[in-house]
Amino acid sequence: MSTHSHQTRSAWQTGFRGKCPRCGEGALYSAFLKVTDKCNVCGLDLSQEDAGDGAVPFIIIIAGTLGVGIGVWVMFTFNTGVWAPIAVAFPVVAAVVLFLLPKVKGLLIALQYLNKAGDTGGNTFDNDT
Numbered sequence: 120m121s122t123h124s125h126q127t128r129s130a131w132q133t134g135f136r137g138k139c140p141r142c143g144e145g146a147l148y149s150a151f152l153k154v155t156d157k158c159n160v161c162g163l164d165l166s167q168e169d170a171g172d173g174a175v176p177f178i179i180i181i182a183g184t185l186g187v188g189i190g191v192w193v194m195f196t197f198n199t200g201v202w203a204p205i206a207v208a209f210p211v212v213a214a215v216v217l218f219l220l221p222k223v224k225g226l227l228i229a230l231q232y233l234n235k236a237g238d239t240g241g242n243t244f245d246n247d248t
């Protein structure tokens with residue numbers, strides 16, 4: 120269907136940057152975390168993608184480690200109670216989650232595309248790579 124030539128790009132070059140996993144040019148999202156139905160450049164059907172909650176465990180590990188680290192550092196450095204570390208760590212954790220969630224979800228979608236993965240054992244995408 121597409122008239123574009125498609126060279127294989129890494130998932131970091133496409134999905135992590137919020138770009139279509141096939142062409143690397145079209146936008147992957149139509150809104151925050153809302154995957155577009157179809158790439159507006161190459162026409163890849165993204166309506167069947169199903170990264171689900173796959174990105175969440177990675178984000179929890181990264182943001183949780185960072186939040187606990189910051190909280191412990193604040194608590195012991197400034198000898199504070201419990202609320203000061205929470206007040207300092209919470210905005211950092213929230214920002215990290217909001218920043219990384221679309222990137223990691225895009226990375227997982229691109230990896231599904233590149234590895235021709237599907238929940239039912241078949242291709243999720245109409246894959247021509």
Ligand SMILES: [Zn+2]
Pocket residue numbers: 139140141142143144145158159160161162163
């Ligand atoms: Zn595309």
